[in-house]
Amino acid sequence: MNETIIKRLGNLLSVKSLVTLALTVVFAVMTVRQAISQDFMTIYAVIIAFYFGTQSQKVQDALEGDK
Numbered sequence: 916m917n918e919t920i921i922k923r924l925g926n927l928l929s930v931k932s933l934v935t936l937a938l939t940v941v942f943a944v945m946t947v948r949q950a951i952s953q954d955f956m957t958i959y960a961v962i963i964a965f966y967f968g969t970q971s972q973k974v975q976d977a978l979e980g981d982k
Contacts, residue, residue, distance in 0.1 A: 935966045 926932065942959055945951045 931966060931969070935962060938962055 938959055942951070942955075945955065
């Protein structure tokens with residue numbers, strides 16, 4: 916169980932994850948201040964889509980590897 920937690924924390928510290936988390940914090944702050952620009956929304960949507968797309972692909976590849 917400890918190995919799983921350590922592995923997940925290590926994955927969380929990847930550059931891609933850090934950028935996504937930082938942008939999410941900025942998005943939350945801008946939402947509270949009601950200062951979100953259309954340009955930021957476009958960039959944020961692309962990055963989030965990329966992040967979850969790659970995560971989904973990893974899961975799908977892992978499932979296909981088990982067969």
